Amino acid sequence: MxxxxxxxxxxxxxxxxxxxxxxxxxxxxxxxxxxxxxxxxxxxxxxxxxxxxxxxxxxxxxxxxxxxxxxxxxxxxxxxxxxxxxxxxxxxxxxxxxxxxxxxxxxxxxxxxxxxxxxxxxxxxxxxxxxxxxxxxxxxxxxNDLPVTDTCPGFGTTAKYIATSIMEASLDVESMAESSTKVFIMEVMGRHAGWIAAAGGLAGKSHNEPPQIILFPEIPFDQAAFLARVKWSVDNHGYCSIVVSEGVRDQAGQFLADAGTVDAFGHSQLGGVAVVLAQLVKEQLGYKYHYAISDYLQRSAxxxxxxxxxxxxxxxxxxxxxxxxxxxxxxxxxxxxxxxxxxxxxxxxxxxxxxxxVEKMLPREYITEDGFGITDACRKYMQPLIVGEAYPPYNKNGLPHYVRISQHLTDKKLPVFDI
Amino acid sequence: MxxxxxxxxxxxxxxxxxxxxxxxxxxxxxxxxxxxxxxxxxxxxxxxxxxxxxxxxxxxxxxxxxxxxxxxxxxxxxxxxxxxxxxxxxxxxxxxxxxxxxxxxxxxxxxxxxxxxxxxxxxxxxxxxxxxxxxxxxxxxxxNDLPVTDTCPGFGTTAKYIATSIMEASLDVESMAESSTKVFIMEVMGRHAGWIAAAGGLAGKSHNEPPQIILFPEIPFDQAAFLARVKWSVDNHGYCSIVVSEGVRDQAGQFLADAGTVDAFGHSQLGGVAVVLAQLVKEQLGYKYHYAISDYLQRSAxxxxxxxxxxxxxxxxxxxxxxxxxxxxxxxxxxxxxxxxxxxxxxxxxxxxxxxxVEKMLPREYITEDGFGITDACRKYMQPLIVGEAYPPYNKNGLPHYVRISQHLTDKKLPVFDI
Structure with missing residues (x-):
């Protein structure tokens, strides 16, 4: 050979x-x-x-x-x-x-x-x-939307980051809720499939522990049901912690992120479903809110x-x-x-x-009947994927030791090609 | 006694x-x-x-x-x-x-x-x-805005989180920049003082390493200079990584976050300075952007x-x-x-x-002359505060072992007091 x-x-x-x-x-x-x-x-x-x-x-x-x-x-x-x-x-x-x-x-x-x-x-x-x-x-x-494979490399780390982050932020908002912020919203990636949003559910042992609400792209947004559950959570726990997928759509199939804010020039502002929900909560329920958008942090952590x-x-x-x-x-x-x-x-x-x-969507049986949480079947599938820690080494300056490798190119042998 | x-x-x-x-x-x-x-x-x-x-x-x-x-x-x-x-x-x-x-x-x-x-x-x-x-x-x-003390407990951990996060996200956007996202913006806390924003500067060894731009509340926003530096960074590095304080103001002293987006009801939308900058970059330079808002994550990490x-x-x-x-x-x-x-x-x-x-503001000599980075004096002060790792223990399920202590109250001895 x-x-x-x-x-x-x-x-x-x-x-x-x-x-x-x-x-x-x-x-x-x-x-x-x-x-x-x-x-x-x-x-x-x-x-x-x-x-x-x-x-x-x-x-x-x-x-x-x-x-x-x-x-x-x-x-x-x-x-x-x-x-x-x-x-x-x-x-x-x-x-x-x-x-x-x-x-x-x-x-x-x-x-x-x-x-x-x-x-x-x-x-x-x-x-x-x-x-x-x-x-x-x-x-x-x-x-995590490839078929055939049990999971996709990269997903487990994002899932661990999302679950840990919402767990930490929920402890924060719980501390503040009596006199200040009552609703915390974290927007996560997943334009089509709700795998990343579902990972937020690992932070609690049940559907009623924080995050009390997860919004999936697979479930059309029901405003009345959403607001009722936010209120229920605040009434019963003092606060409400929410994970929302950027890909959530309304009943008509339109991205919620498109429906909300417009910029100073009057253009529709993409990627801000957290903002749309926060405004809704404020307008309809009067609760003080905070929101985070994890964006690239969730895939580079x-x-x-x-x-x-x-x-x-x-x-x-x-x-x-x-x-x-x-x-x-x-x-x-x-x-x-x-x-x-x-x-x-x-x-x-x-x-x-x-x-x-082929896109593998989150199965309906991984989502609770009310559409706001994950089921035991989902936990059983997903929990193992976030197990174990694998820290990078740290420099003496307190930052991870990440490497940038040389991008020196090998000699070209062909004519230029325009793409 | x-x-x-x-x-x-x-x-x-x-x-x-x-x-x-x-x-x-x-x-x-x-x-x-x-x-x-x-x-x-x-x-x-x-x-x-x-x-x-x-x-x-x-x-x-x-x-x-x-x-x-x-x-x-x-x-x-x-x-x-x-x-x-x-x-x-x-x-x-x-x-x-x-x-x-x-x-x-x-x-x-x-x-x-x-x-x-x-x-x-x-x-x-x-x-x-x-x-x-x-x-x-x-x-x-x-x-980190208390006087007298060298630093405030809580700041060092936030600083480590911000520096690490922008370091990681910068590696991400650098990978994507050739055909996709060229500008990444991370919004951080600090309504009045730029300490947290400055922490982002620790991610690079110099002002020209990512993040290439930091926007401080102490420096009035100069749109032309900002856009020029974004363009310089994209021209020279292929991408631009930005840390922005939520408290950045325009030349008239108005919060940039207030100047930008309005919600579906026509109300001014607070807390979205990252969105304002992203739109500006898109409109004026045509670059694809991503933005993260770390919010509570940065103080609960x-x-x-x-x-x-x-x-x-x-x-x-x-x-x-x-x-x-x-x-x-x-x-x-x-x-x-x-x-x-x-x-x-x-x-x-x-x-x-x-x-x-008394609020301790970020000294001017901690900010580079152009207003977009941190100086060696700032590094000398801040670097030690993020040194060392102190991981929480993790459960077998892959999540940190955090405790919720009982809130059982001691018997009251006084009449009810309304606040």
């Missing part, structure tokens, strides 16, 4: 542990005699098209090891979806040219649903062209990583190289749950075609 | 380590033969007026120890400022009645600037009435406590009891810096009258 090079791409929104996957890929490749150079594509597939490849041989073992505890995407990521082959033949031709020019035999694409689709298309293209490139999808997304998530993120990286070298084209290493409690899992192999463009 | 009881109150916005101070108070009192019962006032001074006192004898040593790693205010806090004695004589009479009824000889008031004022007034009242009550202020505020801060929070609690028993009326234990590097400090004693109602 001749030695071939590997090309690793990060794609889509990054996570706190995607670099742990990169670490798994590179460390495993360094120990595998069938793999030559490992290239990281600068800014994902855009970097492949531009022939902007980072030769990871320039990085010390120490730097590569440090990727395991560094958030963000070390090589840069992108939001760029290849169209189908007929519509955008030039891009696929370019990928082939770059693969050939740099002797790429293993193509590893680390991303979510869209990325699985891209990896699948590239694998089909390679096969059609008789190119000896093994294409592997590698799972990643805080949204490596300081609060789930050890389980970290181990899975690393393991899919390791397996991706193993599958590539074994010639398993068009597959993805996924997580298979063997047992709930104690949680046991292993890495299995799924076909990319089964993963591409 | 006859045995007297102690009354401990939490006041104002709580912090991630105010319960560590409570722990220091109670543990020290338990070992001091001159202190009888330690009462915690339920919801601060409101609880004193209502004679709602929690006898901490009901709490196990284990629960009290757990306060050291539990955020929020274990006894409840309040925002309630006593007026001067002439205007509100009935309230002061009531305090005296409660002190007498429960044999209170030590009154410990744990709060910020307003609270120092309250503690001072109570001490004056007690003296005027010949009451044998020693009144001690105990410092606490994430705002016990999971990321500064060890230095935690030790100081505990130490002021210990010293508060020692000063009380020594009869040092109308004082506050404060932190005195002995040395910058390595940071050395001790607990000193200050007069409450020197602390009441």
């Amino acid at each position: 001749s030695k071939k090079n590997a090309l690793y791409c990060q794609s889509g929104g990054v996570t706190a542990v995607i670099n742990a996957t990169a670490c798994g890929v590179i460390q495993t490749a360094r120990n595998n005699p069938n793999v030559g150079t490992v290239f990281g594509a600068k800014n994902g597939i855009i970097g492949v098209l531009r022939e902007e490849l980072v030769d990871t041989a320039q990085h010390s073992d120490e730097d590569i090891a440090a990727l395991k505890h560094t958030p963000g995407g070390a090589f840069g990521s992108c939001r760029y979806k290849l169209k189908d082959m007929e519509a955008q033949r030039a891009e696929y031709e370019r990928l082939i040219d770059v693969f050939k020019a740099h002797n790429i035999g293993y193509f590893l694409y680390n991303g979510g649903g869209d990325s699985s689709d891209t990896a699948f298309k590239v694998s089909q293209m390679a096969k059609a062209r008789g190119l000896d490139v093994t294409c592997i999808g590698v799972p990643k997304t805080i949204d 490596r300081h609060l990583a789930s050890k389980t998530d970290l181990e899975q993120a690393y393991a899919v990286g390791v397996k991706a190289i193993e599958l590539a070298v074994a010639g398993r084209n068009s597959v993805m290493p996924v997580i298979k749950r063997l047992q709930d409690d104690p949680y046991q899992w292993e890495i299995a192999t799924a076909e990319l075609k089964d993963l591409a463009n | 006859s045995k007297k009881n102690a009354l401990y109150c939490q006041s104002g916005g709580v912090t991630a380590v105010i319960n560590a101070t409570a722990c220091g108070v109670i543990q020290t009192a338990r070992n001091n033969p001159n202190v009888g019962t330690v009462f915690g006032a339920k919801n601060g001074i409101i609880g004193v007026l209502r004679e709602e006192l929690v006898d901490t004898a009901q709490h196990s040593d284990e629960d009290i120890a757990a306060l050291k790693h539990t955020p929020g205010g274990a006894f409840g806090s309040c925002r309630y400022k006593l007026k001067d004695m002439e205007a509100q004589r009935a309230e002061y009479e009531r305090l005296i009645d409660v002190f007498k009824a429960h044999n209170i000889g030590y009154f410990l008031y744990n709060g910020g600037g307003d609270s120092s004022d309250t503690a001072f007034k109570v001490s004056q009242m007690a003296k005027a009435r010949g009451l044998d009550v020693t009144c001690i202020g105990v410092p606490k505020t994430i705002d 016990r999971h990321l406590a500064s060890k230095t801060d935690l030790e100081q929070a505990y130490a002021v609690g210990v010293k508060a009891i020692e000063l009380a028993v020594a009869g040092r009326n109308s004082v506050m234990p404060v932190i005195k810096r002995l040395q910058d590097d390595p940071y050395q400090w001790e607990i000193a004693t200050a007069e409450l009258k020197d602390l009441a109602n």
Whole structure:
């Protein structure tokens, strides 16, 4: 078997542990005699098209090891979806040219649903062209919306962050409620699926512990029921703690975030569902409120990583190289749950075609009947994913030791390509 | 010396380590033969007026120890400022009645600037009435705006959280910037003073590392200069990371947060300076943005406590009891810096009258000339405050072990008092 090079791409929104996957890929490749150079594509597939490849041989073992505890995407990521082959033949031709020019035999694409689709298309293209490139999808997304796999690397850490944060903030608002803030709202990501919002429910042992309300994208917003439950919570607990998904929609299917505020120029202001709810609570119930919008903090909080998530993120990286070298084209290493409690899992192999463009929504049976909480079934599924702590090392200055690896590019061999 | 009881109150916005101070108070009192019962006032001074006192004898040593790693205010806090004695004589009479009824000889008031004022007034009242009550202020505020003391317990942990969070989110936006988000904005607390915003600057080693822009309440917002620096940062680094204080004002002195969005009802929307800036960046420069509002998360993030801060929070609690028993009326234990590097400090004693109602603003020399960053002088002061990690213990379910102590009240001896 001749030695071939590997090309690793990060794609889509990054996570706190995607670099742990990169670490798994590179460390495993360094120990595998069938793999030559490992290239990281600068800014994902855009970097492949531009022939902007980072030769990871320039990085010390120490730097590569440090990727395991560094958030963000070390090589840069992108939001760029290849169209189908007929519509955008030039891009696929370019990928082939770059693969050939740099002797790429293993193509590893680390991303979510869209990325699985891209990896699948590239694998089909390679096969059609008789190119000896093994294409592997590698799972990643805080949204946890990939099918087949038990969970998606990145989600467990976000879930731990959300559950811990709402637990802490709830203790805060509970302290203040007698004379000040009575309602606290935390807005979280998840435009389509409520997995991240559901993670907030892990903070309490039951539906009546904080957060007393979770608003899911899967459940149309019922204003009267919402206000009644806020009031119930304040009447019974003295305060109300709320987790809301950015993707909550009204009965007509419109994003709540779109319905609310307009900016100084009269334009609709996106991404502020927390503000809309806060105003509603103030207007209708007269309660003082506070709200937080966790945004990127929830997907970059490596300081609060789930050890389980970290181990899975690393393991899919390791397996991706193993599958590539074994010639398993068009597959993805996924997580298979063997047992709930104690949680046991292993890495299995799924076909990319089964993963591409399918969104796994939060099942209705994971949401309580009233639509405002999570069920025991949800806890049983989700709790194991946040177990264990995996702190980054800290510098003497009190900050985590995160690494920025060199982005020095390998020499280009092809003409410029405009994208 | 006859045995007297102690009354401990939490006041104002709580912090991630105010319960560590409570722990220091109670543990020290338990070992001091001159202190009888330690009462915690339920919801601060409101609880004193209502004679709602929690006898901490009901709490196990284990629960009290757990306060050291539990955020929020274990006894409840309040925002309630006593007026001067002439205007509100009935309230002061009531305090005296409660002190007498429960044999209170030590009154410990744990709060910020307003609270120092309250503690001072109570001490004056007690003296005027010949009451044998020693009144001690105990410092606490994430705002870090108390004079005299080197820092305020609570601030160091918030600072560590802000610096770590913007460091992590900056790695995230840096990964995404090529094809997606170019500007990330994190809104932090600090209505009047820029200490918390300044903490964001610790994330980089210099003014040109992320966050590339900090907006302080002390510096009037200069829109043209701001936009120019955003553009400079995107041109030179590919992205721009911004920390903004909620208290930033325009040249006319109006809060920027007030100038921007209006809600669906046409009312001005407070607390959204991040949104105002994001819109500005979008309109004027066309960059895609993301923003986070950390709100209560930044003051309850016990999971990321500064060890230095935690030790100081505990130490002021210990010293508060020692000063009380020594009869040092109308004082506050404060932190005195002995040395910058390595940071050395001790607990000193200050007069409450020197602390009441004085706000310590961020000195101009802590802000770079262009108004968008922190200087080396600021780093020298602030860096030591975030040093060291002090994780809470975690349960097997992956969440911190935080304690909720019983709020069972001691029997009332007085008639009802309406506040």
